[in-house]
Amino acid sequence: MRLRHLSVERFRGIERLDWSPAGRVVALIGPGDATKTTILDAIGLLVTPRVAVTFSDADFYRADPSAGFRIEGTISELPRAILADDRLGLELRGVDEDGVIHDEPGDFEPAVTMRLDVNDSLEPTWSVVSERNPDGRVLTARDRALLGVSRVGDSVERQFTFGRGTALTRLATSTDQLKHTMAAAHRLARDAVASADLGDLSRVIEQAERAAAELGAGPVTEDLEVRLDASPNGTSALGLHSNDIPLSAAGLGTRRLVALGLELLGTEHGAVLCVDEIEGGLEPHRVRHLLRTLRQKVAGKEPGQGQAIFTTHSAVALEELHADEISVVRTSNGVTRVRSVPSDLAAMVRSVPEAFLARRVLVCEGKSEIGVVRALDRVWTARHEGRSLAHRGVVPALGGGSETGKRAQAFAQLGYPTAVLADSDASFEPDHEALAAMGVEVVRWDENCCIEERAAKDLSWDSICALFEILVAEGYLPDQLVDIIAATPVSVAACERVGVGRTSLGLSLCDMVKAGFSETEVRLSFAQASKGKAAWFKRIDRGEKLGEVIADDPTAGKKDLGRKLADVERWCFAG
Amino acid sequence: MVLRGVTGPAELALAPRAYVIAPAGCGKTELIASAVAEVPGRRELVLTHTHAGVGALRARLCRREVHAAQFRVETIAGFALRVACAYPMTSGFSIGRPRESEWADVYAAATRVLSTRSGKEILRASYSGVYVDEYQDCVTDQHALVLTLAEVLPTRVLGDPLQGIFGFKGQKIVDWDRDVDSKLLCQARN
Numbered sequence: 001m002r003l004r005h006l007s008v009e010r011f012r013g014i015e016r017l018d019w020s021p022a023g024r025v026v027a028l029i030g031p032g033d034a035t036k037t038t039i040l041d042a043i044g045l046l047v048t049p050r051v052a053v054t055f056s057d058a059d060f061y062r063a064d065p066s067a068g069f070r071i072e073g074t075i076s077e078l079p080r081a082i083l084a085d086d087r088l089g090l091e092l093r094g095v096d097e098d099g100v101i102h103d104e105p106g107d108f109e110p111a112v113t114m115r116l117d118v119n120d121s122l123e124p125t126w127s128v129v130s131e132r133n134p135d136g137r138v139l140t141a142r143d144r145a146l147l148g149v150s151r152v153g154d155s156v157e158r159q160f161t162f163g164r165g166t167a168l169t170r171l172a173t174s175t176d177q178l179k180h181t182m183a184a185a186h187r188l189a190r191d192a193v194a195s196a197d198l199g200d201l202s203r204v205i206e207q208a209e210r211a212a213a214e215l216g217a218g219p220v221t222e223d224l225e226v227r228l229d230a231s232p233n234g235t236s237a238l239g240l241h242s243n244d245i246p247l248s249a250a251g252l253g254t255r256r257l258v259a260l261g262l263e264l265l266g267t268e269h270g271a272v273l274c275v276d277e278i279e280g281g282l283e284p285h286r287v288r289h290l291l292r293t294l295r296q297k298v299a300g301k302e303p304g305q306g307q308a309i310f311t312t313h314s315a316v317a318l319e320e321l322h323a324d325e326i327s328v329v330r331t332s333n334g335v336t337r338v339r340s341v342p343s344d345l346a347a348m349v350r351s352v353p354e355a356f357l358a359r360r361v362l363v364c365e366g367k368s369e370i371g372v373v374r375a376l377d378r379v380w381t382a383r384h385e386g387r388s389l390a391h392r393g394v395v396p397a398l399g400g401g402s403e404t405g406k407r408a409q410a411f412a413q414l415g416y417p418t419a420v421l422a423d424s425d426a427s428f429e430p431d432h433e434a435l436a437a438m439g440v441e442v443v444r445w446d447e448n449c450c451i452e453e454r455a456a457k458d459l460s461w462d463s464i465c466a467l468f469e470i471l472v473a474e475g476y477l478p479d480q481l482v483d484i485i486a487a488t489p490v491s492v493a494a495c496e497r498v499g500v501g502r503t504s505l506g507l508s509l510c511d512m513v514k515a516g517f518s519e520t521e522v523r524l525s526f527a528q529a530s531k532g533k534a535a536w537f538k539r540i541d542r543g544e545k546l547g548e549v550i551a552d553d554p555t556a557g558k559k560d561l562g563r564k565l566a567d568v569e570r571w572c573f574a575g
Numbered sequence: 576m577v578l579r580g581v582t583g584p585a586e587l588a589l590a591p592r593a594y595v596i597a598p599a600g601c602g603k604t605e606l607i608a609s610a611v612a613e614v615p616g617r618r619e620l621v622l623t624h625t626h627a628g629v630g631a632l633r634a635r636l637c638r639r640e641v642h643a644a645q646f647r648v649e650t651i652a653g654f655a656l657r658v659a660c661a662y663p664m665t666s667g668f669s670i671g672r673p674r675e676s677e678w679a680d681v682y683a684a685a686t687r688v689l690s691t692r693s694g695k696e697i698l699r700a701s702y703s704g705v706y707v708d709e710y711q712d713c714v715t716d717q718h719a720l721v722l723t724l725a726e727v728l729p730t731r732v733l734g735d736p737l738q739g740i741f742g743f744k745g746q747k748i749v750d751w752d753r754d755v756d757s758k759l760l761c762q763a764r765n
Binding site for chain 2: 082
């Protein structure tokens with residue numbers, strides 16, 4: 001089965017959503033409260049086989065039930081049984097090769113459009129609808145049960161917990177004797193189950209083991225047994241155990257993988273699997289393995305393999321996914337938009353996965369800028385009542401020199417509020433009009449210079465000397481540093497002017513001044529040396545050091561350097 | 576009674592294509608009921624021409640205690656109308672209660688729906704096979720509809736060529752030798 005279209009009106013945080021999922025593997029990403037989980041819940045409720053589903057005012061947009069809410073979804077690759085003329089066979093719609101939905105199936109692939117309406121009486125009505133029958137025909141729980149859609153996430157935990165406060169428990173705890181008797185009875189019962197002939201259950205256990213192993217659940221799940229979960233304080237149930245220990249005591253990731261494996265097992269015929277937070281409790285290698293296995297299961301070569309729709313906050317997951325498997329969810333003023341990442345952005349996803357998980361993206365031309373922004377984050381956080389860039393959801397992303405403009409445009413097109421912090425020398429020539437049209441704010445230094453040159457011009461003399469000392473502390477020998485600085489064109493000219501040899505400039509910037517250089521000549525040659533082959537500050541950690549010096553500098557604030565960084569700060573904390 | 580392609584109810588139930596010729600009173604209705612009862616776990620579409628016919632078939636099936644999920648008995652007209660009206664754009668027909676003159680279009684309309692990819696999928700999902708009683712009363716449009724069903728489902732027709740009496744307003748009655756024998760059974764042999 002495959003979800004082809006979903007529309008939502010006034011359900012929880014979504015006032016309006018109109019979405020056609022792109023493929024069989026759909027990873028929903030987006031900042032907190034972008035309504036990713038609400039989308040999964042909407043799909044789950046639309047096809048839940050449960051009869052009694054209770055709703056509350058909190059399920060309506062802005063907790064206002066007066067207009068009701070509506071979830072409508074079109075599903076194709078239907079199980080054969082549902083196509084019968086006494087089920088939904090005469091209520092079908094169709095999906096063509098391009099995924100366009102037609103009201104009648106004809107020679108297209110059959111699909112059904114289902115609707116869940118809940119009005120202010122909180123009574124749910126499920127129906128199957130079409131343009132020829134807009135009011136729909138009531139859909140029974142039996143029909144819904146035929147559609148294999150499972151929602152993994154919240155129910156996993158429930159599967160592994162014990163109920164409390166039952167009548168039996170209250171009785172048992174009322175006297176010690178009863179408690180002991182209950183415990184003894186449990187032990188006896190447990191032994192009885194352990195030695196019982198399990199018949200068909202053994203086959204189920206073997207399947208569960210295989211499913212868990214396939215997803216990489218680990219050795220804990222290799223020797224599963226059926227045992228009575230005995231807990232004198234709670235209810236008991238037949239549950240999965242490994243080496244006499246209930247599986248509910250296994251790690252979070254393992255438990256979720258087993259649950260996921262069981263869901264896949266139970267719906268072999270192309271289920272739509274909805275998983276919240278796919279990476280929950282898993283190490284990077286298990287996340288990668290899970291995604292690869294899932295893709296194989298749902299997007300295999302044969303048609304009708306199914307679909308996996310899940311949320312993720314994991315950069316590792318993004319690295320493993322194909323670009324077009326990633327969909328960005330954004331909600332503003334109740335309108336939720338889901339945009340899938342174009343496949344030509346694959347390299348960018350692998351290069352800056354974290355930025356895709358951001359609320360706002362600050363595309364920085366190079367690593368120095370990223371470092372500087374990180375250092376300034378500490379200062380800005382203090383100035384904004386403890387709100388950090390992480391709190392604001394701002395992630396500095398590497399622009400990668402000449403790619404900077406393209407990356408910023410891509411983020412803006414996907415709906416991320418985006419800004420650019422870039423040098424104004426040759427490497428990045430922004431298409432100002434295009435960027436402005438997309439609302440991208442571009443911050444660049446005055447006078448065609450890179451950040452090293454800007455810093456060398458605008459920082460105090462003490463700060464410039466501090467930068468030199470930072471490099472010494474990083475392990476450069478002072479005479480080496482001066483040697484490299486002396487080789488720059490500005491230095492060579494200064495040497496000629498002063499009439500001093502390149503080898504007799506001393507061991508520090510101050511020594512160079514003593515040798516007859518002007519401070520400006522030293523600043524410029526230091527900047528030229530920094531941005532040259534030596535690339536002293538073109539690393540995130542050195543950029544951070546540079547940022548710390550900028551933050552502590554008493555005069556930078558009044559110069560271009562400080563003014564432009566203040567622009568960045570304003571953008572980060574605006575909106 | 577002449578059974579072409581089969582020898583009795585058990586074989587009729589399993590035949591991919593078959594037709595039965597028998598005069599009135601020879602137990603065709605009973606033959607259908609016993610063939611449907613023969614294989615449990617299936618769902619057969621049983622078509623006839625009149626509501627009286629539908630009633631008789633239901634009564635026979637009921638008497639044999641065949642589970643209601645195992646069959647659907649309907650007039651050809653009712654079946655065709657149901658299919659045609661479900662998909663008006665595909666069928667080109669959307670009159671829920673056709674007048675006498677409009678009925679002629681219903682069969683071709685239903686045939687258009689059931690000839691599509693989805694129409695065939697619906698048939699396969701709905702029924703294991705088809706029985707058509709009183710086949711001699713089929714007009715050619717109804718015959719074409721049955722041929723469409725026969726492309727997807729095992730189809731057995733029963734009738735008495737000598738009884739062919741209904742012939743409305745210039746509609747051509749099916750020619751047993753030309754249409755039924757050559758089309759339905761030849762397809763079966765293939």
